Amino acid sequence: MTDIDNFFIDKYKKENFTINLLPTGLSDHDAQVLVLNNIKIENSSTYPIIRRDINKFTISEFKLHLSYESWDNVFCDDNVNKIFSNFLTTYQRKFSHSFPIKKYIHNQKYDNWIKARIKKLSIHKTELYMLSRELKPQISEPLSEIL
Numbered sequence: 001m002t003d004i005d006n007f008f009i010d011k012y013k014k015e016n017f018t019i020n021l022l023p024t025g026l027s028d029h030d031a032q033v034l035v036l037n038n039i040k041i042e043n044s045s046t047y048p049i050i051r052r053d054i055n056k057f058t059i060s061e062f063k064l065h066l067s068y069e070s071w072d073n074v075f076c077d078d079n080v081n082k083i084f085s086n087f088l089t090t091y092q093r094k095f096s097h098s099f100p101i102k103k104y105i106h107n108q109k110y111d112n113w114i115k116a117r118i119k120k121l122s123i124h125k126t127e128l129y130m131l132s133r134e135l136k137p138q139i140s141e142p143l144s145e146i147l
Contacts, residue, residue: 009034025129049106052099062098069094 009017016037021030073086 023126023129023133025125025132047106049104050101051104053102054099058098062094065094065098066091 018035018037020033020035022033024031069090071087071090073090074083077083077086
């Protein structure tokens with residue numbers, strides 16, 4: 001997940017926060033980390049997913065419904081906008097019927113070993129980046145002179 005939006009905090013309502021710099025090693029800019037203390041977040045391992053069920057069966061059903069459509073309402077007019085509007089209405093009706101929106105409950109299972117490994121590698125990457133920043137001023141000679 002990436003977040004590049006601005007955060008605005010009313011410091012008179014929320015006094016318990018800190019902002020820290022975090023070298024990422026991704027560019028010459030450091031990240032800023034906003035830490036909000038004493039925040040209660042509901043930890044739910046399930047969350048709803050809303051999506052259309054599209055598979056071989058529903059695609060075949062959609063094609064079948066389209067083939068049975070007469071399309072008379074599309075070809076009955078000379079106005080291009082009206083023709084397109086009629087086509088789109090018919091198409092969307094068939095689409096919504098063949099691929100209904102369904103709500104699924106997703107059980108979120110974290111693999112803690114993955115999170116721990118990524119965290120360890122991230123710390124190591126940050127250490128290497130900080131070391132490169134410290135060594136950069138020492139390497140001021142052109143590469144051709146070093147070789």
